[in-house]
Amino acid sequence: MSKRLEQHIELGSTHDFSLKQKVGQLFMIAVFINDSEENIQQTENLIQEHHIGALCFFHSRASAATNFEGKKKVVYNENSYERLVSLIKRYQKASSIPLLIAMDAEWGLAMRIENTHQYPYALTLGALQNGEDLIHDVGYKIGLDCLEAGIHWNLAPVLDINSNPENPVIGYRSFGDDKEQVTKKAKAFIAGMREAGVLNSLKHFPGHGDTNTDSHLALPVIDKSAENLLENECYPFTVLMHEEADSIMIGHLSIPALDSSGKPATLSKIILSDVLRKKMGYQGLLISDAMNMHAVSKRFEEKGALELAAFHAGLDMFCFSEHPKEAIEKIVLQGEGQRIESSFERVWELKEKAFNQPSNIVKTGIAPNELNKEIARACLTELFKGTKNKMPGSSQGLQHIILGKPTTNIFPEYLEQKLKIKTSSVGDMTSEEIQDLIHFQKTTVISVFPPSVKPKNRFGFAEEELEILNETLKKGNCILYLFGNPFLIHTLPLNKQNSYIILYQDFLEFQEAARSHFEGKLLPQGKLPFQLKTDINEK
Known part of the structure; x- marks a missing residue:
């Protein structure tokens, strides 16, 4: 356990956090392994001045997370892993409050980093018959790899039911098109990660599988009845959210049957508060899909307005916020106090869970x-x-x-x-x-x-x-x-x-x-x- 986090818990000093500190904890900013020293120092200042709660690591500013059209060339760096480890230590040192470190490692650190173990895609695991033990082992191995690098939170697995073969962004990342099989295989993967001691995030609620639109580029519209959605797309979430979920990631998806306004789920109070919280009963942490994705980022010209709208809708944490400084200021001034407290408590609960994991990593079981x-x-x-x-x-x-x-x-x-x-x-x-x-x-x-x-x-x-x-x-x-x-x-x-x-x-x-x-x-x-x-x- 981190001594600094332990000190906050023992002293009960989270009650002494300023409102700005608590709001800062709701932000997960993107950081890049192959960044310049200038960029790294800017990130350190952002962490220190605005009390950022979490970091999500990506390969570089030319990687798919920011380079949607593929116009920038990704430069190979065989030392990316060593760089990742050193940056995690450096950013933790810069923060007065321990940072949650996250990454999309759906098939291992190799999703973002060269020269690391790559495991099969979810769709490959979906082909296994009675293969839950193997899937558990994949989750376990990925979890150990994350922990060894200093990562607490793997933003996985994908629970989307991929029923559209033309889906441009899910496809191979899904366990398949059968809701029962997706649920069973995701549960095994989560169990493996949990055994390793890594947090998970079930994504992308309410379900990104039946669309041919990439939410990095535009807003997908899932035009199905509410009954169909709840019985199919939402089924894996319904089954797994109460026992297995550390968090749920909300997709940038328009669901007219649930919210006739056409708002993305990430900005819809009806979907987040009425459907997911009240009707489905989920009370854990809700994190957004990346806020730089064009499905939502193009909707607001004013810096910070997007995150404020997402906060009012019911989100607890904002992944890849592009304007955290302005967004924090807006939520401090315009956010309802009890809502801020509830979201902060959910974030802090995850931090307690992450930093309470055993510090000695023992690699056991079959080789990758x-x-x-x-x-x-x-x-x-x-x-x-x-x-x-x-x-x-x-x-x-x-x-x-x-x-x-x-x-x-x-x-x-x-x-x-x-x-x-x-x-x-x-x-x-x-x-x-x-x-x-x-x-x-x-x-x-x-x-x-x-x-x-x-x-x-x-x-x-x-x-x-x-x-x-x-x-x-x-x-x-x-x-x-x-x-x-x-x-x-x-x-x-x-x-x-x-x-x-x-x-x-x-x-x-x-x-x-x-x-x-x-x-x-x-x-x-x-x-x-x-x-x-x-x-x-x-x-």
């Missing part, structure tokens, strides 16, 4: 790469077995094509170098070779490595590349291995004359699982974590 290996073997999913292409007993007469550029080449090299299967990269093929590929009558093995995990711009593929892939699949007699986001399947022709093997990730362990499957040593055990919405060619 072995855990990934077990998950890879258990999640491998097969769509159709094909009628012509039972797994070949010999590599003779096969051809292999690669779509995308894998960072690890375990599976392609195995086919080309060990099995001596003729291998070509689609991007390097001549027009004549493409025609030969499309008309090839024997079995074609296809390794697909999507350049992007997000569906924008065809998952990063050129239109011509996907046209070649589609023509090849239409002829049948193909075995496709997909090392990436399985929602790509919705852009491909589904032909029962083919086999579609979904691996979900391109990690070494997942490519090794593909090799075992190709050799006939591994049977598919996973299940696609969403319903197919593509016509299937039965012929």
Whole structure:
């Protein structure tokens, strides 16, 4: 436990905090691991002068959290982890009140930091059948990694039910489209983090899964009945909020059935106070999604007005506040006293929970790469077995094509170098070779490595590349291995004359699982974590 926090608790001196100190505790500002010294000193001054309560770490000012259109280039820094650890210590030293340190570490610190353990995406975990023990271990390992770095609060897991394959921002971050499975898997993940001693945040209430709008860029509208929302989108939150939740993150979502004004949930007193607090009975901490996101940040010209409106709506903490100085001043002057006290108490309760965790971190259990290996073997999913292409007993007469550029080449090299299967990269093929590929009558093995995990711009593929892939699949007699986001399947022709093997990730362990499957040593055990919405060619 932090001695400074312990002193405040023992002396009961939170009662002596000024109103400005209490309001400052409601703010979580964004800090950047690869910031300049000038920026770091500005952050230290902000913490000291305005009594900031929490920090949320991001990679850099060019990362996705601030670079929505992707116009800035992210600079790789192999020392980001060491930098993170040193900055946490430096900022804690600068603060007179211990800071809550947060991060989005949905699949580990690797979500923000180079050279750290990366675990599978939630959608990959969604493919596991009876895999709650493995999911618990993922949550536990991520929790330990967070604690070791000095992070108390992992803003995870995602409870959104991803029922829209065109969702630009959730997709692979969701456990799937089945509310029961999402709830069960999220509960296991939370249990693992809790065992490690890390706080969680269930996000993004009331549910960001059924939209094709990215709230970083615009305001999504979820046009469903209140009954439908409460029975489906809200279901995981309803089940988990009372026992498992340390906090709930509110999404910037317009829900006309709940608030006909069209206000985002983060600014809606009806949704936060009437629905979530009174009707659903949640009394814990409510934190906003990032306040710099265009779904809300473009609604107010005056600095601090956004946070004041969110406070009046019922939020307790403001994540990524861009104007904390002005916002704190406004809430001090215009905020109702009892509301400030209630929000402050919720924040302080989280701090007590975070700083009361055991200080000695004991790393136990399976190693991260072995855990990934077990998950890879258990999640491998097969769509159709094909009628012509039972797994070949010999590599003779096969051809292999690669779509995308894998960072690890375990599976392609195995086919080309060990099995001596003729291998070509689609991007390097001549027009004549493409025609030969499309008309090839024997079995074609296809390794697909999507350049992007997000569906924008065809998952990063050129239109011509996907046209070649589609023509090849239409002829049948193909075995496709997909090392990436399985929602790509919705852009491909589904032909029962083919086999579609979904691996979900391109990690070494997942490519090794593909090799075992190709050799006939591994049977598919996973299940696609969403319903197919593509016509299937039965012929």
